[in-house]
Amino acid sequence: MIKTIFGTHDDNTIRQFHNCLKTGQVAGGVLCADGHYGYSQPVGGVVVYDGQVSPSGVGYDIACGNKAVRTNLKYEQVKDKIPSIMDEIANRISFGIGRKNNEKVDHELYDDPDWNVLMDIGQQEHDKLKKLARDQLGTVGAGNHFVDLFVEEKTGDIWAANHFGSRGFGHRTASGFLNLANGRGFSDKAPGESMEQPPTLIDLDTELGDMYMRAMTLAGRYAYAGRDYVMDQVLDILGAEATYEVHNHHNYAWKETHSGKDYMVVRKGATPSAPGQQGFIGGSMGDISVIVEGKNSDENKKAFYSTVHGAGRIMSRTEAAGRMNWKKRTRSGGKISQKQMNDAVQQYGVVLRGGGTDESPFVYRKLESVLEAHKDTIDILHVLKPIGVSMAGANEFDPYKD
Template structure:
């Protein structure tokens, strides 16, 4: 087996002490069946990124996190590299111009969707008219916006065939964030829309019994936020396909910040994956690397180790340097940064050497702040197989100093 058992926590890859400590706290809190760390793990809020906690009849809003339904979508297009590479600069200019990165929207286009008639909006009606109206308005305003942080729209070339792929990564934006903070408020007896003090990094998970009123309401709200995230990624993907003037002939779409009802060891359980991708046997996933690294399409294996992993795998390469370490401390009043280990020139040289046309992004998302993706894939070789290796030729993200309270 490629994992270690550290005080009851199953750990893939090189253990990060702070993340392992958080995972031990998770394992000791509530009705826990199993606690796991994928090879891209690092410290998060309450539950580590790359952490998987399996509960018996409980769900954790702090475990799912603020960006409910954050995930990846990738499509293979009908185009080949020679169709795209000569015009990649113009393509990336158009993506940056037409698609909304950061907190706002770059155009006045109103994005409507059947989602806004979903019966699970009744959860917010039950909380109050103000809660319902405010969150629904925010959801309408931000549907199809990518946000900032590590969220992206990329153009790839498949190494095996030269086929062109598109990938995107983002979640439920402000709607998901306010849903998460609202239920964390309710758990502490505060008003749903009240000011939330924020979580302590090392606090124990917040848990609801799924059979309780709050647990049922959160589960329904989380699923709605997940459908909202899917709708946003679909919308952005359609925009990029239109820019390229092509269609998709294959797609893969998955969350990695979510809670699923699944059966493990013959019993139904709630599997909370924060920064971890489902990998049931035959299930296909898209795992992104940094802007200067490969990304991959993978498929879950039917192995004992994958069963031990509760059919979970990595969601990316995993950070090895914090945003502040990389880019320095930001003063939002003066909009200046101080400190930082990675310079803009270092980042530009690295992505240029890798053959990437970059739009936006700060040094806190440079290749230097992430592990190499192959390292974490190797740690999960017994649980997933790599179907396609994708090399980025175009990367678009929010600008370096874009303020977005919903970015992660």
């Protein structure tokens, strides 16, 4: 078994990673330098299976990922308009859990034959999930999901990027297949699960395995469609055109060939980085983001062509923002104050819309440190400084386990 660990990690994350490698038909694993404790599999963790897939490893936010585009605008053209631009982004694009898009989006995706896999589960589930997908296409969600503007300081080019996945459709798809894999009905209420939940595995050569892969692939196409739609909205607000783009998932399972053998590579919060493959890696709202490209190196091969998806949390949401009393909608006990966050973001030159202290720069590693740990596996092509950040509001409920 090939096992590669980048960077340093706390004991819980290391233990969880090793537990994943002991469960199922595992050929190898990677823990990226942004790794941290997650649900069932560490975020920043990669597990390589022979003939199996792990829906708990892919996680509840199936196909979460990023789209980044370089526009035809220069910083000098927009520098005085950034506050109004960010106002328009926050007003036009829907952020938050359970949000519906005010503008219904018709898309060829709704004619995809893989919707039939939900018919195999039942007409009612098919109809409910398809309606949810239609309602939420083009909405962003909460947590660490964002729409950002950047400047590439070397060139003055304006970039835009977004980060989110398959929304409630993906979450319910994941919940349903985790139920089925554990002998429950698709829509059953799952029993309380701990972060220490062992990986749930499905054999690929079974009917359930085929169904999950088709449903996961559909959720992946849905996430791509949503990020495309949101990016089109941002470009329209900017009055800009895209001259270059990078688009990738980082919560997904890929069929890949390594050392001449086919495997299922489950990446939870990890970016694919095959030689020549490009990806967007986001830092915090007070740090750089980058466009990277996978190297043709032995180190990258040992990493199963995987790299970080972000800077990686070093402080939990509760530790940063405090405990939430949902009846009173107040928080208490957090380590990071709103003033601390606002001062840090303002000092970095970012116009912020939304966002809570649980997403402040203080809760993340510095991106340069995790990139340094992966320097033998990736090249950095573009370094981007944030100038505008838009996220869900500070007290938005976030039910996701990842």
